[in-house]
Amino acid sequence: MSEPAGPSESLAVSTSPTPQGEHDQSHVEGHFESSATVRDIVIGLADGLTVPFALAAGLSGAVASSRIVVVxxxxxxxxxxxAMGLGGYLAARGDAEHYASEKRREELEIVERTRDEEEEVYEIFEQYSVPRANAAPVLEALKQNPTAWVDFMMRFELGLEQPKPGRAPRSALTIATSYVAGGMVPLFPYMLAFENRSALQLSIVITLVALAVFGALKGRIMGTGWLRSATQTLLIGGIAAAAAYLLARLLNGYA
Known part of the structure; x- marks a missing residue:
């Protein structure tokens, strides 16, 4: 491991001119920060692709009219x-309320139980193999800024991130819209007035294709590999759709 640069070395680096033909570019890290939105899209699309597909498949064997299936x-x-949008809204509201409740508790504890909170800071740094002597200046700096101290404890003690403002309505809208988009896919063949059996066969094909394409896009956005994500989404969604279809057919048989 190389030794840290001394003052003279730092000065030399900072004052040296940029070589001709080269551009001074700041280091920018590209991290994906919209995982919550992607999660909402996944939830909405996954249910939208499987539940309406199961309904349409089950009705295909019970009624002769594609119009009834579509309606x-x-x-x-x-x-x-x-229902899905409301569930997303309530879940996001619950996260925000939980965060606010825990934050109020931490604000009280750094005042009423200061010693205990100081020890918790040391314990957090010990998890990263930082000695108490090195953590002490950081603790002193946090004590001078109670707001930063509370934020530090929320993140590193409780593992909670502050929800973004307006998260609940955005989550509800994203999930609901994704559900509608996913649900229209398996119904599309029936809207074209195909005979029920042909519509069902085409619905199976385009639903599986939609699952694979969606999985690939999700993997590319999240950086987890498009092929792996497409395969996982296709298998999981396909199994869920098949199980729902078989259950619907079984219930139709007993009806």
């Missing part, structure tokens, strides 16, 4: 998108 499917999509 029932659209009704399910409307109800499902509202």
């Amino acid at each position: 029932a499917g659209l009704a399910e999509i409307a109800a499902g998108s509202i």
Whole structure:
């Protein structure tokens, strides 16, 4: 490991001119910061692709009219998108309320139980193999800034990140819209007035293709590899859709 640069070396580096033909570019790290939005899209699309598909597949064996399948499917999509969106809204509101409650508790503890909170700071640094002597200046700096101290404890003690403002309505809208978009895919063949069996076969194909394409895009955005993500999404979504279809057919058989 190289030794840290001394003052003279630092000065030499900072004052040396940029070589001709080269541009002084700042280091920019490209981290993906919209995982919550992607999660909402995944939830909405996954359910939107499988639930309406199962409904349409089950009705295909019970009724002869594609129009009935479409009407029932659209009704399910409307109800499902509202229910899923409401669930996303309540979940996001719950996260925000939990964060606010824990923050109030931490604000009280750094005042009423200062010694305990100081020890917790040392324990956090010990997890990263930082000695108490090296952590002490950081603790003193945090004590001079109670707001930063609370934020530090929220993140490193409790593992909580402050929810972004407006997260709840955005989550609800994202999930609901994704559900509608996903639900229209398996219904599309029935909207073209195909005979039910042909519509079902085409619905299976385009639903599986949609799952694979969606998985690939998700993997590319998240940086986890498009092929791996596409395969996982196709397998998981395909199994879920097949299970829902078989259950629907079984229930139709007993009806």
